[in-house]
Amino acid sequence: MLAALWSASWADANLSCMPATPLLDELRAALGGTAVLTDPDLLRMHQRDEADLCAAGTPLVVVRPRDTAGVVAVVRAAARHGVPVVPQGARTGLAGAANAVDGAVVLSTSAMDAILEIDPVSRLAVVQPGVVNATLAGAVRREGLYYPPDPGSWESSTIGGNVATNAGGMCCVKYGVTTEYVLGLEVVLATGEVLRTGRRTAKGVAGYDLTRLFVGSEGTLGIITEVTLALRPAPEESLTLVAVFDSTADAGTAVAGIAAQGLSPSLLELLDRTHLEAIEAYQPMGLRTDAEALLLAAADTGPRAAEDLARLEKICEAAGASEVYVATDAVEAAALLQARRLAHPAMEAFAARSYPEGNGGLVIDDVAVPRGALAALLDGVARIAAECDVPIGVVGHAGDGNMHPNIVVDRADPASLERGRRAFDEIMRLGLELGGTCTGEHGVGLLKREWLAREIGPVGVRVHHAIKAALDPDGLFNPGKVL
Amino acid sequence: MLAALWSASWADANLSCMPATPLLDELRAALGGTAVLTDPDLLRMHQRDEADLCAAGTPLVVVRPRDTAGVVAVVRAAARHGVPVVPQGARTGLAGAANAVDGAVVLSTSAMDAILEIDPVSRLAVVQPGVVNATLAGAVRREGLYYPPDPGSWESSTIGGNVATNAGGMCCVKYGVTTEYVLGLEVVLATGEVLRTGRRTAKGVAGYDLTRLFVGSEGTLGIITEVTLALRPAPEESLTLVAVFDSTADAGTAVAGIAAQGLSPSLLELLDRTHLEAIEAYQPMGLRTDAEALLLAAADTGPRAAEDLARLEKICEAAGASEVYVATDAVEAAALLQARRLAHPAMEAFAARSYPEGNGGLVIDDVAVPRGALAALLDGVARIAAECDVPIGVVGHAGDGNMHPNIVVDRADPASLERGRRAFDEIMRLGLELGGTCTGEHGVGLLKREWLAREIGPVGVRVHHAIKAALDPDGLFNPGKVL
Incomplete structure (x- = not known):
């Protein structure tokens, strides 16, 4: 289903010097020349967000209006010329929602930063x-x-x-x-x-x-x-703990127990062994790479935080944690948080090491299930990784049931890509079967359009199109995304 | 502006026995006869919600489907016959959103209660x-x-x-x-x-x-x-306090102070003297009817609640509270809450006493302003009550900046109605001027359509109509409400 998308995805179109057009003249007149970028390197830079393996076109121009009046001028000019407008922020998205389409006006809001x-x-x-x-x-x-x-x-x-x-x-x-x-x-x-x-x-x-x-x-x-x-x-200072598990499913059980006992940690993150190893290789932090899963939890409940943390500790132990470690000070807690924040770049580096010469690709997936189904999701992803024979690391917001199964592929090997694609689809299918959603926080963009359609069904799709048509009948804004 | 609405509002149309129609036959076939009500008394009962002074028509029929399939059958049948559908819950709304229109199918969801x-x-x-x-x-x-x-x-x-x-x-x-x-x-x-x-x-x-x-x-x-x-x-048990003020504006200042100091009370309600007197007359609770305003606050922050309550007390005193009283036990706290809950029926009774023979009308208004503007809102409402020469009591969710100025009118006296209408409009105007909204929680229904239009402006109105048209192009559902 996603084959066309995946295969075309990293073949950037050739960029060449763009000729002046009436649209460009109008944009320059409205915004001033410095806010209207047509340099091929800049156009290339604004082609895509951080989603790997998603198609991206070559924009006609990148504009950087400074205020609402500038945005109005851009939209009106683009509409007059029937040229689509693709808005971009910092292009850190992970679903291709900010990817340019050929010939579009990319509207960067980066200069509107007050x-x-x-x-x-x-x-x-x-x-x-x-x-x-x-x-x-x-x-x-x-x-x-x-x-x-x-x-x-x-x-x-x-x-x-x-x-x-x-x-x-x-x-x-x-x-x-x-x-x-x-x-x-x-x-x-x-x-x-x-x-x-x-x-x-x-x-x-x-x-x-x-x-x-x-x-x-x-x-x-x-x-x-x-x-x-x-x-x-502003919240209180938080206390933080780390629990080490020999099985990811046990970690999932601990998360369900935390919810069932009415606790509201201010942070409840899970890293699996693949991520622990990737982070240690990327930047040694002293993480336990022999663990199958690590739960990171924090409580910011003021005078009750120590008590809440003790309850979290007890639940993790009851679920089978082999070790629970409470951070003794804010510096140590910040280091644990920093390790979690490194998961994404560390996995990118792991993918790059796995398939050198720029061929290592990472599909950062995003799926959310009801909290009670987290253990089943973690079990299922491990099974899918084995069946599809692709490395998949899992990290994410366990307390929300929102996980990121991250799939490593060899971009140069169609068979690897095909296995990755199959794993991606199987994870989406599993998430929906468990009562979940195809995206917990990264969005639909280009990556999940087919799965959105499956999730919301034909009536949902029809209503989406009706609303899009009511607000943007000519399809001016970000064509090809979401729907 | 609202004159037509107000003048026509309590003149119920005459009800007579409705003849069987093909639509009624279809509804009976789909739902069974007991779920299809045409008795004139029942039709009359389902004409309106609890909003006073809003127009209400006479429905053709009231249906009480038991499941989604029943609702689908009703909607399909009504659509085939071009008859509007007005959904109703318990008809406790305060903006006329559930009011019937003449000849409509009223769809009561009361039998879908699992x-x-x-x-x-x-x-x-x-x-x-x-x-x-x-x-x-x-x-x-x-x-x-x-x-x-x-x-x-x-x-x-x-x-x-x-x-x-x-x-x-x-x-x-x-x-x-x-x-x-x-x-x-x-x-x-x-x-x-x-x-x-x-x-x-x-x-x-x-x-x-x-x-x-x-x-x-x-x-x-x-x-x-x-x-x-x-x-x-489930939250912790809460601790509750009452602060008595000689000026409503001082109470507003206390609310701003509570927000500015980063406190998050689990309850922060205000009652003015009109409401205190109305409640005492309705059901004596020992409230201080010599106070201009009473703030009711609670903290449910567990081991910190006593400390938070002490901070609330200090802020109220600094704002000029003449007395602050902390409830000593849960029974006393529940009694205070109950007094607040009586505000609405007590004001209805006050209106009925003010103008006997069923002529006492109460317009329960609803306006929200940014928390920092609460004192200005309270001052302004007092000024409007004096200028328009109508009794207005104010009660509401001070911590949210969401107040209910409740206007007492004599339904039999056009001059009183006109003064009430003017006060209503002035309060709406004031709320918008203070950066607020024409409805914090009661909704638009019939009562606030003109003010919604002013609040959201012509572009907002156009987008509302576009979305309504996208989802309900024939205007089947609850015609005349909101828009």
Whole structure:
């Protein structure tokens, strides 16, 4: 099913010097020449996000408007010329949702990077879409506030991209994903009109929830030009533990036990042996590479944190942990978190080592199941790896039932690619069979379109098309994504 | 602006015995005769929700299907005959969203009242829409779980109605409103197709967020036939305090201080003197009727609750509270909560006493502003009450900035109605000027359509119509509501 996508995926089209066109002239007139990029190297740089093995075209131009009026001008010009618009943030996405299509206008929001307001009493921030997640998180922290969503890419990804993909992260097990924090949006529609959705209030039910319709729509319905975000009070310092398991299924059992006993850890992550080994090879951290799985948990419940951590420890031991280790200070806790954050680059490096000369590919998958089905998911992925004869490492947000089975393939070997593709499909199938979803936080983009259709069924697909047609009848925005 | 609505609103059309029609025959064949009600008294009973002064028509028939297949049969039959369908839960709404229109099929979900599943590990429940909020809350509490949304009507309102209106309540200041708990829906569309939205997982970003598009859409986009709800672990016992203020604005200042200091009370309610007096007259509770405002606050932070309550006490005193009283036990705390819960019936009784012979009308308004603007809202409402010369009591969810200014009018006196209408409009205008929304939790229904249009502007209105047209092109569902 995905064969066409996979086979065409890393053959970038040849880039050549683009001639001036009336559209380019209009864009330059509207934005100024420095915001309109046609240098082939820059076009190449803006072809794709971080999803491996997804098709990407060559844009006509990359534009970097500085404000909403600039975005309106770009959208209106592109619409006049019937040229599609592909919005991009920091291109850290993992589903190809930001990949260019041939001849498109890539609209980068990276120059719209102002924090417009932080209000500690109403606990909200108003930002342009190009603000980097870590920049915002730091700015609100200095006001005693907290913006929880922390995708793996948080040090480089933008709020606009986070909102467009409804990004998750490690804090989400307790604090929820991006959409829980989006109070309101400013969006440029395909007509060039500027729509304001939502509110600045804690509660509000005025009309349809357009805000959350745009959150996670991956740039297919409009261009986000401003975001109003709810903030929380800064959390307490957290205490952290590591539990070592000789079986991934036991780790899954521990996660189910933690949920069943009503605990709400502020972090509950799982790394399997493949990832532990990859991280140690990438940057030695003293991780137990003889373990089959490692659970990383934290509690930020203030005076109760030590008690909660003791309960977590007991549950892990009852589930069969061979060792449970409590971090003795914040430095040690930060090091454990850092190890978890290295999982993605470490696996990329592992794939590169496995198949040299740039042939090592990594398909970073993303599947979520109900918490009670986590052990079955982990068992199933191990079985699929064996049956399909491909290396698959598993890492992820165990407390949410949201795992990333990461598949290593040899791009130069069609048989390896075919085995990888089969494993990918089998994991998706397993996730749905377990009552799960084909994407917990990375989105649909190009990678999961077929599986989205399976998950939501023909009625769901029809309603998606009806909404897309209602908002973007000519298919101007990010064509080929999601649907 | 609202004059036509207000003047026509309590003149119920004459009811007469309805003749059998082909539509009624089809409905009886599909559902069985006992689920198809045409008795004039029953039709009259199903004309309206609890919103005063909103127009209501006379339905052709009230149907009470028992399952999704029954709902599909009703929708298909109504669509074939071009007869609108108005869904109803327990008719406790406060904006007229459930009011019948002449000749419509009223589809009551009250017979679809099964709790289908409670899963403590995945922390979710699956219910039919007719399950009463309190019934679900009790059932999950017995499993050590918690379903937070607690609208004032929670002992009689249904989950289907709560979802359709995105109901709020007192717990929301800490735990959020209904939409935060809706993981997925089953919805019957205007085509008669059955759409499943969302998921059973903690996280999920597969496709557009159709779930939250239907939440709060007040039955205008589809009929909700099943709801998958996220649950939380049961909270700790809470500690409660009451703070008495000689000025409502001081109480507002206290609320802003509580937010600014990063506290997250599990309850933060305000009652003004009008409500205190109304409650004491309705059911003597020993409330301080000489106070201008009373703040009711609770903390459920376990071992930290006493400390948090002490901080709340200090903030209230600094803001000028004349007395702060901490409930000494759970019984006393429950009594305070009960006093707050009586605010609505007590004000209804106050209105009835003010203008006897059934002429006392109460417009229960609903406005939300950013927390920092609460004091300005309270000041403004007092000014509007004086200027318009109508009694207005204010009660509500101060911690969310979501207040209910309740306007007492004499239905028999056009001048009183006109003054009430003017006060209503002035409050809406003030709320928007303060950066707020025309409805924090009661919804748009019939009561706020003009103000919704002002709040979201012409682009917002156009997008609403486009989405309505995409999902319900013939205007089958709940015509005249929201838009």
